[in-house]
Amino acid sequence: MRKFIAARKRQLIAFVVAILVIVGIIGGLWITNVFGWRQWRVQEAQGFIGASLPQSAADVRFTTRNQYTRIVWLRFSLPPNADLIPFLTQMGITDALKTGFTPFPAANPQEAAITWWQPIASKVFSGVYWNTGAKVIEILLDKTDGSQPVVYLRAYALGKT
Template sequence: METDANSRTDDPIDGLSDTLTPDEVVSFIGHPFPDSATNLQMAGEAALDTLTIARFDLPEADLQPYLADLGVTAPLTEGYAAAGSASPTSDSDAWWQPPAIGSEGDYRGVYQQIEGKSYNITVVDSGTPDIVTVFLQVFTT
């Protein structure tokens, strides 16, 4: 039986990455999300490297304690978009929409390496007073 190049089922890339479960995403990130986090979305893939992303809303007062729990010691920088804006998984297209790196806007971010992992965090105004939207990207390099 012949197949055309667009319908091949023996793609050598197929199966090289594994989709992470929500528990595996949390475990890889290194700390559970705060109880006060709402509208939580997350995804992750593991292959040669592991990549996890999460988007959630959080009371501003809970942001710094959560960052400290992750081990983030660097300050958030105004106007710095740390999390990449390209959706790393097709399942996350609808909810993974942080500001584009280098774009103008009212957001802040931080990049820090912690115990062999890279943490990219961008924080934006959620539109609700005292609530921020957090875009968290954690990956191995």
């Protein structure tokens, strides 16, 4: 009988420890999400902007910040004949890209640390600024290198997210 009680006691202790470990992991993940410590994935950035990247998108880079509001910077290249209209339509953008327009007219000090974010260096470009009411989406299509156009997208929520 004593062996039976000892075995049951070990099983109960193992069960309690397992529950505590699971609760600790779930709590840790929840805390990192609440305080914004966990890095976003590309899929979450796509969810935030409301569109999947074009199938032909290559060299995809993105980063995000959540200091005052959620901001996403996204950059990807496309083949020269790629159609960007379905991508824009998914985000609800109905305006066409305007030749010679940039939503990024000056360098932003907050973006200086993002080495791959260089829309200011574009020479041949078109762009659009779109306010959905809940967020702002700014897109620049850089055609400086006609063999590999680059899309720069910055989106930010209007208000804390």
